[in-house]
Amino acid sequence: MNAKTADKIATALIVTIAAIIILILAGLLGYILIRGVGHISFDFLTSPPETIRAGGGIGPQLFNSLFLLVLTMIITIPLGLGAGIYMSEYAKPGRGTDFIRLVVEVLSSFPSIVVGLFGLLVIVNLFGFGFSLFSGALALTVFNLPLMVRITEQGLKSVPREQKEAGLALGLSKWKTIRSIMLPIAIPVILTGTILAAGRVFGEAAALLFTAGMSSPRLDFSDWNPLSPFSPLNPFRPAETLAVHIWKINSEGLAPDAPEIAAGASAVLIITVLLFNMIARWFGRYVHRKFTATK
Structure with a gap:
């Protein structure tokens, strides 16, 4: 041949x-x-399950999913960026660094049900956070942190060596070089990792069953006090996310129109993930052009 x-x-x-x-x-x-x-209808997207049809409406579950995404990213992004910068620029090669990388790889391959049980035993019971959005966000951070660390490290290492050395030659400090030169160039790669991590937040169910819970209190969207048990902004309340709701509505079999509810909720979940990906990529390109002065 x-x-x-x-x-x-x-x-x-x-x-x-x-x-x-x-x-x-x-x-x-x-x-x-x-x-x-x-x-899908306006009532379906905004009403709680008990207000329209038997089990219909996903308003609280959709809000819980978005709120959980924000909480998880608030925890994951700073930790992931910091750890990735350390591993890429500050950690000295050796057995200790190799061991940290091994731990990161092991964490990224943990089954979600195992992380959920860990969250139940440690976060929910031992630390006393109970079934709450905050407990779910901490459990999801265990999933997302290894991905963010690896993506950040790879993004920084993909920056041309000449640009890094040029910054140091101009008298910039190491941190100033990382912040002003390397991070803007690595933003598209880091953003890809952030999108992947966010997608897992939307779709995860097994870990949240044991941490965030399978039910939500009757939310009062006129109460914006984050300390109120019925406030939608309270991170320490139980919360059923959209993915958990899809599993629950199908497994319980109590709603006569469960297949229709699950189909509509699944479509909403897919559309939400697609919209988030497109908006995040547009924002990433905008920030990249802003920091690198490219058209």
């Missing part, structure tokens, strides 16, 4: 695999959206 034939076969094989992956993704998204979009 000559080189041209081998190249054509390899190209055809790679294109075929890529097409199969795209078709699978398109089929999955199309199936979920076609089944669920027809059940």
Whole structure:
């Protein structure tokens, strides 16, 4: 077999695999959206489950998912960025650094049910946070932190060495070089890790069953006192997220229109993730252009 034939076969094989992956993704998204979009309405998105239909309405669950995303990212992003910067620029090569990287790899492969049980025993019971959004955010941080650390480290290492050395040669401190030169260039890579971490927050259910809980108090959206037990801004209240609600509505079988509710909630979840990804990528490109003065 000559080189041209081998190249054509390899190209055809790679294109075929890529097409199969795209078709699978398109089929999955199309199936979920076609089944669920027809059940979405304004009342469905804003009303609690007990107000319309038997089990219908996902307003509190949708809000809980978004609120949990914000809490988790507030915890994950500073810790992930700090650890990634340390591993990339400050940690000296050696057994200690290799051990830290091994721990990060192990954490990233933990099953969600194990993290959920850990959260139940340590965060919920031992630390006394109870079933709450804050407990769920801490449990999800265990998932997301390894990803953020690795992505940040890889993003900083992808910065051309010449640019880093140019900053140091101009008399900039190491931290000033990282903050003003390296981080803006690495933002697209770091943003990709943030999007992946956020997607897991939206879709995670197993860990949240044992930490955030499977029920929510009747929320009063006119009460914005974060210390009130019925306030939607209270991070220490139990909260059923959208992914948990989909699992619960199907497993209990109490609602006569459970398949329709689950289909509509699944479509909302997919649309929310897609919108978040597009907005985050647009914001990342804007920040990258702003800091690097590129068009």
